[in-house]
Amino acid sequence: MPKQSFYNHFQKWTDDYYIAYNACSGAVALMTPEHYATYEALVVKLNAGQKDGFNEKEAELLKQLEYGGFVCPDTHSELQDLQFKHNIARYSCSNLSLVIAPTMACNMACEYCYESNKTGRMSKELIDAMADYVEVRAQGLTSLDITWYGGEPLLAMDMIEELSGRFISLSEKYHYEYGASIVTNGYLLTPEVVDRLCELRVKACQVTLDGPASVHNKKRPLKNGKDSFATIIRNLNYVLGKMAVSVRVNVDQSFSVETIGQLLDELEQAGLREKVSINFGHLEPATQVCSNISESCFETLAFSKVESDFFKLLLEKGFRIDKLPAPSAVCCMSQIVNSFVVDPQGELYRCWNYVGDVSHSMGNIADVHNYQHPNFLKLFSVDPFEYETCRECNLLPICMGGCPDRRVSRGLSSEQVCETWKYNLEPMLEIIAASRQQEARRRAKEQS
Numbered sequence: 001m002p003k004q005s006f007y008n009h010f011q012k013w014t015d016d017y018y019i020a021y022n023a024c025s026g027a028v029a030l031m032t033p034e035h036y037a038t039y040e041a042l043v044v045k046l047n048a049g050q051k052d053g054f055n056e057k058e059a060e061l062l063k064q065l066e067y068g069g070f071v072c073p074d075t076h077s078e079l080q081d082l083q084f085k086h087n088i089a090r091y092s093c094s095n096l097s098l099v100i101a102p103t104m105a106c107n108m109a110c111e112y113c114y115e116s117n118k119t120g121r122m123s124k125e126l127i128d129a130m131a132d133y134v135e136v137r138a139q140g141l142t143s144l145d146i147t148w149y150g151g152e153p154l155l156a157m158d159m160i161e162e163l164s165g166r167f168i169s170l171s172e173k174y175h176y177e178y179g180a181s182i183v184t185n186g187y188l189l190t191p192e193v194v195d196r197l198c199e200l201r202v203k204a205c206q207v208t209l210d211g212p213a214s215v216h217n218k219k220r221p222l223k224n225g226k227d228s229f230a231t232i233i234r235n236l237n238y239v240l241g242k243m244a245v246s247v248r249v250n251v252d253q254s255f256s257v258e259t260i261g262q263l264l265d266e267l268e269q270a271g272l273r274e275k276v277s278i279n280f281g282h283l284e285p286a287t288q289v290c291s292n293i294s295e296s297c298f299e300t301l302a303f304s305k306v307e308s309d310f311f312k313l314l315l316e317k318g319f320r321i322d323k324l325p326a327p328s329a330v331c332c333m334s335q336i337v338n339s340f341v342v343d344p345q346g347e348l349y350r351c352w353n354y355v356g357d358v359s360h361s362m363g364n365i366a367d368v369h370n371y372q373h374p375n376f377l378k379l380f381s382v383d384p385f386e387y388e389t390c391r392e393c394n395l396l397p398i399c400m401g402g403c404p405d406r407r408v409s410r411g412l413s414s415e416q417v418c419e420t421w422k423y424n425l426e427p428m429l430e431i432i433a434a435s436r437q438q439e440a441r442r443r444a445k446e447q448s
């Protein structure tokens with residue numbers, strides 16, 4: 001007998017449409033008021049235990065609802081299924097993901113940076129140890145994903161070259177898929193560097209622009225005090241079409257719709273509209289080192305409001321949105337047994353926030369992993385299925401319990417642990433629906 005999914009979200013959008021969203025399958029559908037009336041009639045019958053004998057319209061709608069995961073057999077436990085998929089993702093060793101910081105040095109001096117004033121580069125011995133580490137695990141590996149991180153990873157381009165070459169050779173020997181991405185401030189992303197990174201299979205980059213030129217240049221000056229915005233924009237123009245480009249904007253209370261609007265206008269003038277996708281980072285004092293910024297940060301609830309306002313602005317101005325709420329088996333790498341952040345000394349971490357702070361290391365890449373290490377277990381053992389509020393939450397498939405570090409390290413209230421979608425789902429569903437329509441129009445235009 002069919003039943004409604006617990007993870008359905010329906011809401012009126014305009015006079016012409018209702019939005020139907022299923023957080024488990026990620027399906028989005030637009031229903032006319034007539035369809036929605038059919039849906040309501042159908043739900044009454046399903047809740048009364050009716051198995052068949054539906055009229056033609058109801059039978060057709062039921063088929064579509066089953067296809068989108070809005071309806072499932074009543075013998076099916078959605079929660080158990082989610083937990084099963086969560087555990088597969090958590091313990092799978094067929095994929096190895098490494099976030100590698102070849103150096104902690106940086107050419108910028110951002111006010112909020114927890115990596116500031118750190119130095120250190122990988123030694124030749126460590127590069128050998130990293131290649132050995134991958135080779136030992138290569139048999140049985142189906143994919144190796146690398147994210148180049150830092151500090152500013154492009155200050156260690158020679159190490160990216162050396163390690164990429166080793167990982168690619170191993171992929172040919174052991175037949176695993178190899179792919180990489182890079183998180184960079186973009187200043188050193190010159191055409192020569194981009195061409196070389198493409199040869200080294202770096203397929204995507206994330207670059208931070210903290211506002212329009214006048215704001216960004218104050219928030220993210222170079223170490224020598226000079227501006228960086230114009231150079232980054234020039235570099236991004238060359239990257240287009242060679243790598244996927246995601247622009248991250250770290251948001252604190254100094255940002256307004258006007259500030260973001262100005263940034264988007266400048267990106268449009270630079271020819272980047274529709275070519276880059278944009279995501280908004282919720283700036284938070286993640287460690288002691290950056291506690292100095294805590295007064296300027298948004299609380300989760302306040303951030304959820306500005307986040308949806310900024311997303312709406314992106315759509316109005318024809319920009320692509322990166323990272324809309326979507327189903328995911330885990331919240332982040334800290335819950336995946338085979339994912340690590342590696343610092344220039346080979347120390348391993350479970351979370352991006354702690355790279356370079358050896359008090360959070362779970363051991364060195366040259367040693368055998370200790371899965372009983374408190375710094376491994378601290379975040380890995382956070383399991384959303386152990387929390388009643390998460391088990392009973394109809395956003396669990398897209399949130400998966402929220403950031404484990406926020407939950408266990410920072411003494412936050414349960415409201416602050418929840419992702420912003422808990423508070424802004426209504427506008428976010430409108431944004432999801434509008435962005436799907438925008439993408440469909442874009443595809444149709446490209447094909448015509």
Ligand code: SF4
Pocket residue numbers: 331332333334350351352353379402403404405406
């Ligand atoms: S624990 Fe939180 S901050 Fe760390 S990687 Fe996961 S989501 Fe990000």
Ligand code: SF4
Pocket residue numbers: 384389390391393394395396399400401402417418419422
């Ligand atoms: S952290 Fe909050 S939003 Fe996320 S699953 Fe748990 S209760 Fe839901």
